[in-house]
Amino acid sequence: MTETVEERARVLRQRLAAELEERGSLVAAWRKPFEEVPRHVFVPEVWAGPDRLVTAADPEWLELVYADDVLVTQLTEGVATSSSTAPGLMAAMLGALDVQEGHRVLEVATGTGYNAALLAAFVGAGNVTSVEVDPRLARLAAERLRGAGYPVTVVTGDGRAGHPAGAPYDRLIATCGLPAVPRDWIAQVRPGGIIVCPIGSGTVRLILSAGGEARGHFLPTPSYFMGVRANKDDTGSARYPGEPGDPVEGTSSLAAEALFCTDAFLFLLSLALPGLVLASETDEDGNLTGARLWTAEGSWAHAEGHAVRQSGPRRLWSVAERVHELYEGQGRPERQRFGLRVTAEGQELWLDEPGNVVGL
Numbered sequence: 001m002t003e004t005v006e007e008r009a010r011v012l013r014q015r016l017a018a019e020l021e022e023r024g025s026l027v028a029a030w031r032k033p034f035e036e037v038p039r040h041v042f043v044p045e046v047w048a049g050p051d052r053l054v055t056a057a058d059p060e061w062l063e064l065v066y067a068d069d070v071l072v073t074q075l076t077e078g079v080a081t082s083s084s085t086a087p088g089l090m091a092a093m094l095g096a097l098d099v100q101e102g103h104r105v106l107e108v109a110t111g112t113g114y115n116a117a118l119l120a121a122f123v124g125a126g127n128v129t130s131v132e133v134d135p136r137l138a139r140l141a142a143e144r145l146r147g148a149g150y151p152v153t154v155v156t157g158d159g160r161a162g163h164p165a166g167a168p169y170d171r172l173i174a175t176c177g178l179p180a181v182p183r184d185w186i187a188q189v190r191p192g193g194i195i196v197c198p199i200g201s202g203t204v205r206l207i208l209s210a211g212g213e214a215r216g217h218f219l220p221t222p223s224y225f226m227g228v229r230a231n232k233d234d235t236g237s238a239r240y241p242g243e244p245g246d247p248v249e250g251t252s253s254l255a256a257e258a259l260f261c262t263d264a265f266l267f268l269l270s271l272a273l274p275g276l277v278l279a280s281e282t283d284e285d286g287n288l289t290g291a292r293l294w295t296a297e298g299s300w301a302h303a304e305g306h307a308v309r310q311s312g313p314r315r316l317w318s319v320a321e322r323v324h325e326l327y328e329g330q331g332r333p334e335r336q337r338f339g340l341r342v343t344a345e346g347q348e349l350w351l352d353e354p355g356n357v358v359g360l
């Protein structure tokens with residue numbers, strides 16, 4: 001007898017959940033939702049490359065859907081503008097959120113709706129609100145959530161404003177990259193509540209205090225999320241701007257290859273330069289030879305070995321040199337030693353404990 005799609009999907013789901021648990025990404029409390037919620041319902045099509053759309057008719061579709069990989073689900077002018085986050089990362093973030101049955105949860109960045117479905121399976125029907133900036137994605141996700149039996153309130157809007165109508169929330173989770181924790185979120189989560197959110201290339205876990213302050217450490221997991229968008233047509237600064245302006249040229253003590261020295265350094269750099277995009281250059285043998293850096297406001301830097309050109313409102317390479325010095329000077333700390341303190345005035349980065357502020 002041939003196996004149906006649903007039967008095959010169930011087997012693959014169980015295999016994935018077991019793998020994630022074995023690897024330590026999935027805590028026991030989340031095993032059941034990961035085994036039950038059908039990711040394939042939320043990801044009927046995947047961009048496996050810029051010109052290759054894999055659909056349910058393709059034999060490899062289900063295997064792709066139930067691998068621990070990020071799945072690109074929308075391209076806007078060739079730039080990925082929506083995806084389903086890798087299940088291992090989602091599991092780590094959901095575990096850190098420490099939700100209980102009956103909690104009221106706000107998710108920012110609905111995307112496919114899969115993460116919202118996992119949350120709904122855990123906390124119960126009617127307790128999850130999810131905000132998505134792209135109206136088409138919000139509509140598709142709401143339909144799929146309803147169809148799969150996980151009713152979630154999906155709101156179209158800019159998730160940086162949260163959703164005050166549903167506040168206060170016990171938990172808030174975001175799955176798009178942000179430069180800073182929006183203040184509206186602090187006002188919408190109750191004291192003692194938890195926010196788990198990507199900042200730069202890290203994910204921070206914040207606990208709210210009664211005085212309107214939030215603090216907490218970064219998770220050890222690297223997290224490279226697509227950046228927050230102002231509207232559905234915004235593709236951010238995904239492409240290198242070329243090298244406009246009148247560049248300053250010089251020699252740097254930091255070689256281009258050293259920029260990619262460790263993931264923890266790149267994390268620190270992403271905090272110093274919100275919205276930074278990086279690309280490496282390699283020779284024919286695959287050795288690193290150069291680096292390009294750019295940001296949305298028009299700054300760029302291009303390093304080849306020790307030779308650097310840079311232009312724009314911020315001298316990106318000069319910032320990279322300074323952050324690298326700080327990183328080395330502190331003995332190359334891992335990302336989970338850093339934390340944030342967020343107040344109405346802004347956010348402060350610290351190392352090991354809230355008093356030990358790091359100025360980037």
Ligand SMILES: C[S@@+](CC[C@H](N)C(=O)[O-])C[C@H]1O[C@@H](n2cnc3c(N)ncnc32)[C@H](O)[C@@H]1O
Pocket residue numbers: 081082083084085108109110111112113114115116131132133134137157158159160175176225226227228229230
């Ligand atoms: C990585 S995907 C989210 C994955 C999603 N949680 C899932 O399970 O499929 C990032 C999403 O963030 C959305 N987004 C970007 N900026 C946003 C904003 N300002 N407010 C709400 N959603 C936003 C994008 O449109 C995209 O769908």
